[in-house]
Amino acid sequence: MKNRTSEQVLDELARELTGQDFNLSSGLMAQIRKEEHKKMKRKSLMITAVAVVLGITVLLSVPNAAQAVKRLFGYLPGTGFVEQGVPLRILEQPVKVDIEESKIILSQAVTDSENLRLFYQVENIPYSDTLNEDNEAYCHALPWVRTADGQRLNAKTVTANFWGSGYYRQLEFSALPADQHSATLVLPCIEGALKAGSPADIEVPMLLVDAPEGMTVYPIVELPTPTAKPVEQQETNLAGQISLTVQKYIQTDDRLILLGAVQSANPDVRLSLVEISDVLLLDASGKPAALAEDYTLEDPESGERTAQNLPLTYVVAGAYQPGEASLIIDGVWVERSSDASFTFDPGANPQPGQTWTLNKELQLGSHLVTIKDAVLTPDGMGFSFSLENGKDISNVALTDLEHAVLGGGGGGDGTGFNYRDALPSGPITISVSFYSERIKGPWQAQVELPATNATPLPDSCLTQATWQEALLKSSRALPTTDGSLMVLAGANAPDYFYRLYLADLESSTAKDLLLSDGGSLSPDQKTLVAATDEGMKFYDLTTGAVTPISGSDRRDREPIWSPDGSTIAYTRGPATGLIGAAGPHEVWLMDADGTNQRALVSDNQGNFAQAWTPDSKTLLYTSRIADGALLISIDPKTGEANLLTQFNYQNAGVAVSPDGKQMAYEAMLPGEKYGVYVSDLDGGNARLIANADPIVVTGPQWSPDGQWLAVTVYDASINENSSSLALVNLATCEITPMLDLHGHVVSWR
Amino acid sequence: METRMNETQAIQRLKNGEVGAMEELVQQYQSKAIRTACLITRDEELARDAAQEAFLRVYQRIRHFDESRPFEPYLLRSVVNTAINMAEKQRKKVPLHESGDPELVEALISKAASTEDQVVYRQLKQQILEGLSQLPPRERAVIVERYYLGLSEKEMAGMHEVAPGTVKWLLNSARNRLRILMRLEDDQS
Numbered sequence: 050m051k052n053r054t055s056e057q058v059l060d061e062l063a064r065e066l067t068g069q070d071f072n073l074s075s076g077l078m079a080q081i082r083k084e085e086h087k088k089m090k091r092k093s094l095m096i097t098a099v100a101v102v103l104g105i106t107v108l109l110s111v112p113n114a115a116q117a118v119k120r121l122f123g124y125l126p127g128t129g130f131v132e133q134g135v136p137l138r139i140l141e142q143p144v145k146v147d148i149e150e151s152k153i154i155l156s157q158a159v160t161d162s163e164n165l166r167l168f169y170q171v172e173n174i175p176y177s178d179t180l181n182e183d184n185e186a187y188c189h190a191l192p193w194v195r196t197a198d199g200q201r202l203n204a205k206t207v208t209a210n211f212w213g214s215g216y217y218r219q220l221e222f223s224a225l226p227a228d229q230h231s232a233t234l235v236l237p238c239i240e241g242a243l244k245a246g247s248p249a250d251i252e253v254p255m256l257l258v259d260a261p262e263g264m265t266v267y268p269i270v271e272l273p274t275p276t277a278k279p280v281e282q283q284e285t286n287l288a289g290q291i292s293l294t295v296q297k298y299i300q301t302d303d304r305l306i307l308l309g310a311v312q313s314a315n316p317d318v319r320l321s322l323v324e325i326s327d328v329l330l331l332d333a334s335g336k337p338a339a340l341a342e343d344y345t346l347e348d349p350e351s352g353e354r355t356a357q358n359l360p361l362t363y364v365v366a367g368a369y370q371p372g373e374a375s376l377i378i379d380g381v382w383v384e385r386s387s388d389a390s391f392t393f394d395p396g397a398n399p400q401p402g403q404t405w406t407l408n409k410e411l412q413l414g415s416h417l418v419t420i421k422d423a424v425l426t427p428d429g430m431g432f433s434f435s436l437e438n439g440k441d442i443s444n445v446a447l448t449d450l451e452h453a454v455l456g457g458g459g460g461g462d463g464t465g466f467n468y469r470d471a472l473p474s475g476p477i478t479i480s481v482s483f484y485s486e487r488i489k490g491p492w493q494a495q496v497e498l499p500a501t502n503a504t505p506l507p508d509s510c511l512t513q514a515t516w517q518e519a520l521l522k523s524s525r526a527l528p529t530t531d532g533s534l535m536v537l538a539g540a541n542a543p544d545y546f547y548r549l550y551l552a553d554l555e556s557s558t559a560k561d562l563l564l565s566d567g568g569s570l571s572p573d574q575k576t577l578v579a580a581t582d583e584g585m586k587f588y589d590l591t592t593g594a595v596t597p598i599s600g601s602d603r604r605d606r607e608p609i610w611s612p613d614g615s616t617i618a619y620t621r622g623p624a625t626g627l628i629g630a631a632g633p634h635e636v637w638l639m640d641a642d643g644t645n646q647r648a649l650v651s652d653n654q655g656n657f658a659q660a661w662t663p664d665s666k667t668l669l670y671t672s673r674i675a676d677g678a679l680l681i682s683i684d685p686k687t688g689e690a691n692l693l694t695q696f697n698y699q700n701a702g703v704a705v706s707p708d709g710k711q712m713a714y715e716a717m718l719p720g721e722k723y724g725v726y727v728s729d730l731d732g733g734n735a736r737l738i739a740n741a742d743p744i745v746v747t748g749p750q751w752s753p754d755g756q757w758l759a760v761t762v763y764d765a766s767i768n769e770n771s772s773s774l775a776l777v778n779l780a781t782c783e784i785t786p787m788l789d790l791h792g793h794v795v796s797w798r
Numbered sequence: 799m800e801t802r803m804n805e806t807q808a809i810q811r812l813k814n815g816e817v818g819a820m821e822e823l824v825q826q827y828q829s830k831a832i833r834t835a836c837l838i839t840r841d842e843e844l845a846r847d848a849a850q851e852a853f854l855r856v857y858q859r860i861r862h863f864d865e866s867r868p869f870e871p872y873l874l875r876s877v878v879n880t881a882i883n884m885a886e887k888q889r890k891k892v893p894l895h896e897s898g899d900p901e902l903v904e905a906l907i908s909k910a911a912s913t914e915d916q917v918v919y920r921q922l923k924q925q926i927l928e929g930l931s932q933l934p935p936r937e938r939a940v941i942v943e944r945y946y947l948g949l950s951e952k953e954m955a956g957m958h959e960v961a962p963g964t965v966k967w968l969l970n971s972a973r974n975r976l977r978i979l980m981r982l983e984d985d986q987s
Contacts, residue, residue, distance in 0.1 A: 055945040058910045062923055063833030063946070067842050073828045073850050322813070401886075426886055430936050433883075444859060455878060455939045467882045467936045 123266035124299040124306070125159065128168075129346060132161035133268065137260040138230060146253050151239055155253050165194065165202070165222040165232075169253070171239055172633070190237040194222050197229045216240065230257045269297050269308070269348075272496065287383070287414075290314040293492035295376055297348065300499050305365040307496060308348040311381055312358050319356040321382040321485055326743060329379070330365060332498060333372030338365050339720025339742075365498070367719025368505040374498045380441070380487045387413055390450075390480040391420065399472065401429040413484055416442040420479075426465070429472055431455075433465030434479075444485040449477055506718065510782035511725070511739035511746055511775065516762065519775075519784035526785055527554050528752040528776065534574050534590075535759070538566055539792020541771065549579055550792065551590070552774075557789040563588055563595060569610040569617070570796040571641070577796075578608040578617055585619065587643065598643035605637070609658055610796075613665040615641055616685065618649070618658040636670045638685055649685055659703040660712070669712075669730075673699045680714075680732070694732030704750050705730070713738070713749035713758055725749050725760055727779065738777060746775075748793035756780060761793040805869050812860050820857055827870065828853075831877045837946060838881035838938045840931055844888055848881040855880070874947055878939050885935035900937045903929035907945050 123133040131137060140158040147153075157168040169192075194202040202222040225232055234253040272295060295309035307330075313320050330338045343362045354360055363376075391409040402425060409420040418438040425432060431454075434447055446464050448454055453469035535552040537559055547566035550559035563586070565579035577588040584601035585608055588594075608619040621635045636650035636658045650656045655673035659680075662669070668685055671678040677697040683690040698717040705712050711727055718724040722742040727749075728735035739746035739760060748761040758779060763772040767788065774787040774794070805826065811819035831852060836845035855876050856863070863872065906929055910922035930938050 052914055053911050055907050055911050056947075058907055058923070058926070059837060059942070059946040060833065062927060063837050065923075066836045066840070066927075067832055067845065073824050073832070073846065073853065426883055430886070430934070431882070455882060455936055455943060465879070465883075467879065467939065469936065469940055 123268055124301065124346075125264075125266050126301055128157070128159050128166060130269075130348075131159060131266060132163055133266060135162045136227075137161055137264070137266075138225070138257040139260050139264075141256040141258045144253055144255055146251065148239065148248055148251055151242070153236065153239075153251065153253055155234060155255060158255050158257060160225045160257065162227070163224050165225050167192075167194070167220045167222070167234060167255075168218070169220075169234065170217045190240070192220065192234050192236045195233045195235055196225060197231050198226075225257070231255065232257070265302075267299050267301050269299050270499075271297050287313075287315055287318065288488050288490060291320075291381055291488060291490075291492065293376070293378055293490075293494050295494040295496050298496065298499075300501075303366070303503075305498065305501065306343065306346065307363045307365065307376065308346075308361075309363075309376070309494065310358055310360045311378065311492070313383070314357070316357065318383040318385040320359040321384050323359065323361060323378055323381055327378055327380040327487075328363065329377045330363070330369075330496075331375045331377065332369040333374055334370035336370065338369035338374070338498075339367040339718070339722060340365055341721040364720070366503075366721075368503040369498060369501060371498050371500045374496045376494045376496055377490075378492045379490050381490065381492075382443075382485055382487050384444075384483055384485050385414070386483050387481040389413055390478050392476050392478045393423065394476040395423075395425065395472070397474075399425050399429060401425050407434075411481060413442060413445070413481060414486055416486065418442060418445055418481075418484075420447075423479075425472075426467060431465060431467030432479075436464070441487040441489065442484060443487075444483070446482045446484065447479050448482045449473075450480045450482075451478060503719070506740060507737050509724070509737040509740040510777050510779075511741050511760070511762075511784055513741045513744055515782070515784055516741055516744055516764065516775070516786070519786050520767075526776075526778065526783055528757040529754055530554060531753070533753040533798060534570055534796075535794055536562075536568055536570055536577060536796040537774070537790060537792040538568070538795045539771075541791055547792075549577065549588075549795070552790050552794075554776075554787065554790075557787055559790055562590075567607040568795050569608050570798050571610050572612055572614040572798065574798070578610060580606045580608055580619070585643070598639070600646050601643070607658060607795075609661060609668075610641070611661045611665040611668075612663050615665065617641060617643075618661065618668050618670075618685075620657045621648070636668070636683075649683065649688065650690075655699075660705040662705055663707060663709040669693070669703055669705065671696065671701060671703065677701070677717075682730070693730055694728075702748060706751050707753060707755040713751060715747050715749065718742075723747055725758070727758070738779070745772075750794035750797050752776075753798055759794045759797065762786070809860065809863060809869060812857070813863075820853070823856075823869070823873075824853060827873055830870070831873060834874055834877050834942055834946060835881040835884075837930065837942045838878065838935050839885040839888070840938075841885070841888065844884050845881065848884045849877055851880045851884075852876040871947070878943060878947075882935045882939050885938075899929070900933055900940060903933065903941055904945070907941070 123131055125131045125137075138160050140155065143157070144155040145152060146155075152172045153169060154172070155167065155169045157166075159166050191204050193204065196202060204220040204222055232255055234255060236251040236253070238247040238249060239251070291311060291313050293309065293311050295307055297308040299306040299308070311320060311323060325340070325342050328340055330340050332338045341364045343364045346362045348360060348362070359381075389411045391407070391411060393405060393407055393409070395403075395405065404425075405423045407420050407422050411418045411420065416439055418436055421435045421437055423432045423434050436445060438445060448466055449468070452473050454466040455469050535554065537550045537552045538547055539550060539559075540547045546564055549562045549565045549568050551562055552559045562577065563579055563581070565581045565586075568577050568579035568588075570577055575590055577590060578598075579586050579588055582603045583597065584603060585598045585605050587596040587598065589596075604622040606620050606622060608617050610617050617639050619637050619639070621637050633652070634655045634657055635648050635652075636656050637646060638649050639646040649668070650670060650672075657671045657673075657678075659669045659671055661667070662682075666684065667682045669680060669682050671680055674695075677695055678699050678701050679695050680693045680701075680703065681690050682693055696714060696716060698715055701715045703712050703714045710729065712730055713725060713727045716724045716726050718740055720742075722740070723745050724737060725739035725746055726735050727738055738749070738758060741762075743765070745763040746760050747763075748759075750759045751757070752759065756779060758777045760775050760777060761772050762775045767773065771791045772793075774790040774792070776785040776787065777783075778785075805823065808819040808822045812823070828849060831849035832842075832845050835848040835852075836842055839845045839848060852873060856873055863869070903926060906922055906926045910919055910926060913919050913922060930941065933941070
């Protein structure tokens with residue numbers, strides 16, 4: 050009789066071998082920064098609880114071309130789909146519960162006759178709890194709901210966003226009975242905290258009230274007929290067996306949400322994904338409208354994702370011409386199997402590490418894949434392969450079907466496997482087990498777009514077109530540097546860890562200084578203060594000497610030296626120190642010699658030091674809110690703070706002009722596109738400087754003479770692995786690409 | 799469902815560019831990944847490297863991962879492969895005397911799972927460790943895939959898409975293991 054399973058035996062052994070201290074996150078995230086850098090998608094890692102502002106007017110103005118659909122569901126911003134035509138009950142007011150240093154905030158609850166949806170956030174999971182312990186020791190239990198009559202409701206579906214020091218959750222339960230207006234959310238423990246010592250059954254009481262008059266539930270509008278329109282494809286082709294439909298839309302005050310699906314009639318392939326770069330919405334005037342994906346919103350009636358059904362949700366944001374529009378998808382990725390194979394003979398005496406040049410060409414559908422070479426693994430028991438393939442094919446996985454193999458973690462360049470028993474003798478046949486293929490369309494669906502109140506964006510200096518023009522120029526204009534120094538932070542080969550570099554614009558060269566992801570020059574240009582994983586350090590630009598700053602650790606980021614040289618402001622992150630952690634961030638100050646470290650802004654928000662004014666009397670910092678960030682000025686001596694303006698981007702970076710009259714900042718343009726603005730410090734007189742999608746422009750920094758902006762440009766068509774610097778002349782809009790300088794400017798003075 | 803988080807959502811968010819979602823997957827699976835790797839590498843540092851490398855590969859290819867499929871086996875397959883290759887590289891630097899018998903290790907695991915005697919259990923665990931150490935990494939991987947990751951031989955064959963005509967080795971392996979188990983039973987009695 051078994052007392053334990055084999056898995057338990059080996060698990061116990063493995064635990065004895067490995068100890069309990071697991072934290073791959075830091076090293077892994079450093080590696081991922083390389084990948085992240087490719088796309089510069091600095092999306093918010095934090096979703097704060099969304100305060101749902103409500104009012105119940107069902108919109109009745111539906112365009113003639115469409116008819117209101119059954120009215121079974123409506124869209125409630127911040128909540129998702131709710132039933133229409135039934136009374137809704139919502140949380141009377143947010144509920145906060147403090148559990149030692151942790152805080153639980155129930156921000157919203159909405160129930161119709163089908164579902165109760167809860168939105169809550171847990172902040173400040175203690176440092177000691179989030180690191181260095183066995184995963185099994187943590188609480189993994191989901192909360193449940195106790196109804197007023199003592200019934201227990203368990204969560205049906207879950208969405209979540211964890212950020213290391215806290216998390217946000219959305220839970221869905223069966224609806225509360227119609228006559229009940231109170232219930233209790235019960236947390237068996239705090240997820241992510243250690244079970245031991247955690248208080249049990251934390252109760253969060255909630256009181257629900259009838260949704261008030263005026264709460265807006267937007268109707269789902271069904272388009273008059275299915276709009277699938279495969280374009281000139283033969284039905285025998287896979288492309289001809291794939292169809293696109295857009296069945297419905299929802300129009301809210303600030304966006305239009307399109308609901309549709311890609312479907313396949315071919316059971317031999319799995320629909321994998323549609324890249325947003327393959328999607329285009331042409332409005333009635335034939336111009337492209339800004340489009341973004343919304344993965345959080347699933348049409349309750351479109352069916353689940355399957356191999357043959359891929360639901361799509363797109364948000365149209367910004368201005369467009371109403372009327373008949375076309376949603377066009379140029380490509381759909383599918384996963385498919387193959388019987389393609391090739392044979393090669395490793396010979397009589399293959400040696401570990403031996404390489405065979407193969408150059409075998411495999412026909413996978415209409416694509417040619419070249420298997421360049423094979424390498425025998427160090428023990429002589431497996432092969433890895435290098436291969437070349439076109440851009441419309443990916444993930445090619447190779448295996449030996451005639452012998453037992455181990456492992457194999459997906460395809461692509463470097464795919465391979467190990468033999469279980471022995472390296473076969475004689476010729477071996479290598480087969481493609483699966484691959485991903487981008488099937489070319491286009492597929493097109495017609496959509497009648499309703500009128501919109503959005504106004505078009507103004508022209509900007511840096512657009513895709515002006516950037517490409519600048520790349521073709523033979524001459525280049527540069528700012529007057531006059532002895533100024535520029536410090537860049539960049540993640541470059543071979544290890545892709547962030548380093549600081551001293552850049553020379555004239556020669557387009559950069560001198561490696563030290564490992565760091567943020568820093569600032571002293572006004573006398575002699576010293577650099579740099580943030581590192583060991584805490585902040587001083588770097589002597591003359592001698593190269595590095596001096597750690599006592600009392601600083603990896604939580605301290607983005608130091609900014611005041612123009613008068615007396616003070617350094619920096620941001621202190623949450624105790625976990627995890628990259629991108631979105632828990633509380635504080636603004637700190639220290640004297641220029643690293644002493645007298647003191648908190649300037651210390652609350653439970655995400656506060657980030659941004660820039661000094663030229664007189665050093667005011668520091669600007671941002672404070673994250675649910676839908677962006679507040680820009681606040683603060684007197685470092687008195688602590689007196691004033692709200693200047695609000696950004697629509699949580700991670701907006703800000704740079705103040707040398708004359709102190711203007712700022713440059715990052716913004717999110719409609720459709721989640723990145724943009725850069727210049728404005729007065731209170732946000733007035735905003736001027737769009739960069740709007741270059743699909744090219745990503747971020748990280749503005751002023752030249753010392755105030756005439757130019759340095760920005761970071763990620764143009765995948767030039768380099769998928771690295772971003773470049775560009776200079777924008779604010780007076781003339783002239784653009785100077787600096788393709789040999791990579792990263793973003795952290796200091797220029 | 800009492801999961802720490804919804805992995806499907808995490809994968810969708812990762813596909814959408816939210817790197818923070820990777821941390822969720824890491825937090826959820828790093829223990830199993832490192833332990834899996836360590837049983838193969840027998841070196842904790844190497845195991846961490848292998849697990850990290852596997853997570854990185856997952857990240858690089860996440861856009862092609864179908865989130866309607868289970869994530870754990872997808873990840874752990876990559877962990878196994880990476881761990882084998884890393885362990886083999888290490889072995890090249892530090893050659894080991896390997897004279898182990900995988901079927902003996904399998905038998906020991908089975909015995910350890912059955913025994914009620916804690917002293918015997920500890921002894922068996924020690925023997926399993928020694929037995930594993932004497933196996934080359936790829937053979938450790940066989941043990942790990944079958945007995946730690948819970949893959950049946952059929953699943954292993956299916957996982958690696960072994961053709962139906964090539965299951966002979968599986969049958970032979972099963973017969974041999976049965977023989978060894980019977981021998982062990984005799985020894986214990």
